[in-house]
Amino acid sequence: MNNTPVLKVQDIHKSFGNVEVLRGVSFEVEKGETKVFIGPSGTGKSTLLKCINQLTIPDRGNVWLNGREIVHSHVKINLYRQQMGMVFQNFFLFDHLTAVRNVEISLIKVKRMNRKEAREKAMEELSRVGMADKANSYPAELSGGQAQRLSIARALAMDPEVMLFDEPTSSLDPELTGEVLDVMRKLARGGMTMVVVTHEMGFARWAANEIFFMDEGVILESGPPAEMFTRPRFERTRRFISRMTELYAEEQSDG
Amino acid sequence: MLRGFNAVYDSLPYILSGIPITLGLVALSIALGLAIGVPMAIGQTYGNKETGRLISLYVWLFRGLPNLVLLFLFFFGVFPMLGIRLSPFVVAAIALGLRSAAYQTEIFRGAFLSLGEGQMLAARSLGMSKRKAIWNIMFPQAIRVALPGWSNEYPILLTDSSVAYAIGVMEILTRGNQMVTRTYQPMPIYFTCALIFILLNFGGIRLIHMIENLIRIPGFGREEQ
Numbered sequence: 033m034n035n036t037p038v039l040k041v042q043d044i045h046k047s048f049g050n051v052e053v054l055r056g057v058s059f060e061v062e063k064g065e066t067k068v069f070i071g072p073s074g075t076g077k078s079t080l081l082k083c084i085n086q087l088t089i090p091d092r093g094n095v096w097l098n099g100r101e102i103v104h105s106h107v108k109i110n111l112y113r114q115q116m117g118m119v120f121q122n123f124f125l126f127d128h129l130t131a132v133r134n135v136e137i138s139l140i141k142v143k144r145m146n147r148k149e150a151r152e153k154a155m156e157e158l159s160r161v162g163m164a165d166k167a168n169s170y171p172a173e174l175s176g177g178q179a180q181r182l183s184i185a186r187a188l189a190m191d192p193e194v195m196l197f198d199e200p201t202s203s204l205d206p207e208l209t210g211e212v213l214d215v216m217r218k219l220a221r222g223g224m225t226m227v228v229v230t231h232e233m234g235f236a237r238w239a240a241n242e243i244f245f246m247d248e249g250v251i252l253e254s255g256p257p258a259e260m261f262t263r264p265r266f267e268r269t270r271r272f273i274s275r276m277t278e279l280y281a282e283e284q285s286d287g
Numbered sequence: 288m289l290r291g292f293n294a295v296y297d298s299l300p301y302i303l304s305g306i307p308i309t310l311g312l313v314a315l316s317i318a319l320g321l322a323i324g325v326p327m328a329i330g331q332t333y334g335n336k337e338t339g340r341l342i343s344l345y346v347w348l349f350r351g352l353p354n355l356v357l358l359f360l361f362f363f364g365v366f367p368m369l370g371i372r373l374s375p376f377v378v379a380a381i382a383l384g385l386r387s388a389a390y391q392t393e394i395f396r397g398a399f400l401s402l403g404e405g406q407m408l409a410a411r412s413l414g415m416s417k418r419k420a421i422w423n424i425m426f427p428q429a430i431r432v433a434l435p436g437w438s439n440e441y442p443i444l445l446t447d448s449s450v451a452y453a454i455g456v457m458e459i460l461t462r463g464n465q466m467v468t469r470t471y472q473p474m475p476i477y478f479t480c481a482l483i484f485i486l487l488n489f490g491g492i493r494l495i496h497m498i499e500n501l502i503r504i505p506g507f508g509r510e511e512q
């Protein structure tokens with residue numbers, strides 16, 4: 033069992049209408065690894081993440097979670113989704129619930145925990161992302177950084193096998209990205225298995241075991257950060273990375 | 288003038304005892320409309336195409352029929368034909384309720400749509416079934432969005448409820464009418480009826496605002512006052 037990857041994605045295809053957004057994407061993530069996806073807008077990164085937990089059903093291809101095939105597993109998909117935490121660019125917090133209720137609702141309704149246990153677990157997760165003091169705030173009362181940390185806590189509460197991040201800092205003001213990236217670094221250090229779509233080159237360089245450059249629905253090239261940052265095979269990759277690195281550096285010096 | 292006062296004074300207890308009947312009719316039809324309208328709104332928003340089409344047809348049909356036509360159709364047509372004997376009160380509640388259901392469907396559909404697909408995506412990503420997501424995440428939010436529009440159903444049904452006069456339900460207007468034929472004082476008595484409707488309307492709206500304030504969420508929906 034040692035060499036079964038936590039997540040294995042094979043030959044995912046997806047079209048919307050007659051536009052083929054994903055044209056055969058394959059990769060694997062071993063336990064404790066962080067794999068980072070980068071690439072221009074509209075190349076299918078969000079679609080890929082949604083295909084992994086079947087929020088979008090791929091037209092072709094397979095996904096294995098700990099060696100079990102999960103595509104088209106109708107009834108069980110809710111079981112598999114519990115094991116894949118997802119963090120969205122726009123948080124999608126439950127606006128009618130306080131922070132702690134946001135975290136515990138799935139524990140109560142999905143995991144069928146009793147209220148007391150769920151509350152304890154939810155408070156633990158809030159502490160983990162530094163949000164314990166905001167337990168009774170509503171999403172609309174939180175800053176973007178706090179909101180995103182809360183959404184990470186909500187996903188972590190389910191004790192997922194793998195976390196999927198879709199540009200978790202892209203809708204944040206530059207000065208707020210740090211607190212979210214800190215939480216993600218802590219997760220990576222703690223051995224969480226992660227798939228991260230991001231434009232934060234600093235984070236990618238630090239956290240990634242492997243970086244995938246996506247372009248027009250395929251992984252154009254991949255490699256460890258050192259390789260991708262210094263000697264990418266494709267000119268497109270090099271240009272993209274250097275542009276993103278400049279933006280990132282500007283933000284850093286601004287803030 | 289004095290005769291007018293006397294007529295009102297003599298009729299008042301009789302007319303006032305129509306209030307529970309009017310309010311009962313309103314409450315029943317709102318409840319029936321809610322019980323049918325919410326599931327139909329959910330079916331239209333989250334169901335398949337065929338379900339959606341069927342519900343649209345219902346909404347279109349019931350919104351297109353005048354209340355009085357619906358009332359006569361049910362009272363003299365549908366129920367007698369089916370051999371079901373119901374009191375005028377119950378028939379009126381059903382007719383008004385089915386029509387209100389059409390409007391409430393539209394109100395709640397708008398509320399569900401306003402929530403955006405992100406809430407559903409987040410709920411599903413945590414492993415909630417569609418049913419759980421709708422019930423625990425979408426519906427509690429939709430209720431709050433819908434409430435201001437939904438509370439309009441009260442004054443609408445309150446005023447519509449007087450059509451029940453036409454099939455002899457003993458509501459406020461029916462009783463007022465009877466007192467007019469007895470006292471020959473139409474102006475003071477209809478004025479009294481009007482006043483009762485206005486007061487009921489006012490009181491009901493106050494109550495609804497109180498409920499709205501009770502379930503308000505900070506930073507969600509209407510601004511803090």
Ligand SMILES: Nc1ncnc2c1ncn2[C@@H]1O[C@H](COP(=O)(O)OP(=O)(O)OP(=O)(O)O)[C@@H](O)[C@H]1O
Nearest residue numbers: 048049053071072073074075076077078079080199
């Ligand atoms: N539900 C949908 N229906 C139709 N087209 C869609 C849908 N979802 C995505 N697309 C299209 O698929 C393409 C890829 O979208 P996707 O969101 O996956 O890109 P992305 O790489 O995440 O881009 P970004 O960096 O801007 O987030 C886009 O052209 C988008 O318009």
Ligand SMILES: [Mg+2]
Nearest residue numbers: 077078079199
């Ligand atoms: Mg995207």
